Amino acid sequence: YHEKESYKRRLPRNADYGALGADGGNTMQMLEAHGIATAYGDEAVKATDGQTLRAYTVDEIRSMLAGGMLLDASAAKVVAERGLGHLIGLKSIAAPRCIDEVGGPYSAEEFHNGKFGGAKGKYLTLTVPGLTGRPSMSDVKLAKGAQVVSHLADPDAKRGHVSAYAFENELGGRVFVHLLDLGSAYGVAFNHTFRAHMLQGAVRWLARQRPALMTQGGGVYPLALRKDLDDGRTLLGMFNLTLDPWEGIEFELASRRQPGTVEVLTAAGKWERARKATALKKGGRVLVTRGETVPFDQPLFLTVSWK
Numbered sequence: 001y002h003e004k005e006s007y008k009r010r011l012p013r014n015a016d017y018g019a020l021g022a023d024g025g026n027t028m029q030m031l032e033a034h035g036i037a038t039a040y041g042d043e044a045v046k047a048t049d050g051q052t053l054r055a056y057t058v059d060e061i062r063s064m065l066a067g068g069m070l071l072d073a074s075a076a077k078v079v080a081e082r083g084l085g086h087l088i089g090l091k092s093i094a095a096p097r098c099i100d101e102v103g104g105p106y107s108a109e110e111f112h113n114g115k116f117g118g119a120k121g122k123y124l125t126l127t128v129p130g131l132t133g134r135p136s137m138s139d140v141k142l143a144k145g146a147q148v149v150s151h152l153a154d155p156d157a158k159r160g161h162v163s164a165y166a167f168e169n170e171l172g173g174r175v176f177v178h179l180l181d182l183g184s185a186y187g188v189a190f191n192h193t194f195r196a197h198m199l200q201g202a203v204r205w206l207a208r209q210r211p212a213l214m215t216q217g218g219g220v221y222p223l224a225l226r227k228d229l230d231d232g233r234t235l236l237g238m239f240n241l242t243l244d245p246w247e248g249i250e251f252e253l254a255s256r257r258q259p260g261t262v263e264v265l266t267a268a269g270k271w272e273r274a275r276k277a278t279a280l281k282k283g284g285r286v287l288v289t290r291g292e293t294v295p296f297d298q299p300l301f302l303t304v305s306w307k
Contacts, residue, residue, distance in 0.1 A: 027134050073178070082095070096184070109126060112159070116198060118149065146165045222239070229275075235301065248255070248292070254286075255285070258281055262279050
């Protein structure tokens with residue numbers, strides 16, 4: 001987010017006042033709906049969509065690209081316009097336009113790259129954001145070294161245009177670009193179990209296997225949070241934003257410390273030792289699991305002590 005984003009926006013003819021509003025909300029909602037916690041701050045992995053990056057200087061964007069960064073088609077187009085396309089694996093990129101004008105006909109997105117959790121025949125719908133709308137996407141030419149993560153596929157399952165790719169640049173940074181324009185594509189139909197696999201795989205790769213916080217389990221639409229407390233403990237929370245109960249949950253968080261006791265906040269408002277919770281160190285990550293179900297009307301809060 002940049003407080004002067006509206007100063008730099010490029011608007012179409014006859015745009016209304018609302019067109020000056022900041023982008024980025026779609027990215028936040030997309031990530032959080034798929035179990036990836038977000039914050040407006042200087043984190044190791046950054047994500048944006050739309051025109052937000054127009055408000056930043058070239059040096060500021062270059063600094064972001066030296067870390068981990070997740071972009072949609074519109075954000076990637078802005079980076080290329082600023083002369084930094086080579087840092088996100090692009091030889092060229094066209095402005096987003098209706099997917100039916102790019103090629104096809106396309107009916108699905110095949111998420112096939114196993115490094116990010118994909119597999120041959122793992123398809124995501126293109127009826128996004130809903131049955132009555134069609135998304136926009138950018139046609140690109142990729143630079144050497146770019147890893148294709150997904151392709152658009154026609155009704156006969158034949159692969160066509162690149163839909164998502166990953167790239168490591170000369171600054172040592174990592175970039176993941178989805179070539180759909182989120183402003184035209186994000187909606188209920190965009191959310192899917194396979195989409196969670198893709199986005200979590202992307203963020204895990206961008207974070208070099210040390211994501212700040214991600215959640216998995218037997219449910220959808222988690223809203224998770226992490227707060228490192230002044231007393232040295234870490235608070236983890238999750239709201240189940242659907243009516244169906246979660247059959248267990250796993251928090252994945254970056255920490256090089258060894259976990260100790262896990263406590264849970266009871267419905268009576270008291271902290272007690274969580275008997276059905278475990279915390280396991282795995283490289284630079286800690287996996288915290290809670291065996292009990294999480295209903296829609298009772299959020300889960302845990303604290304992890306460190307040795």
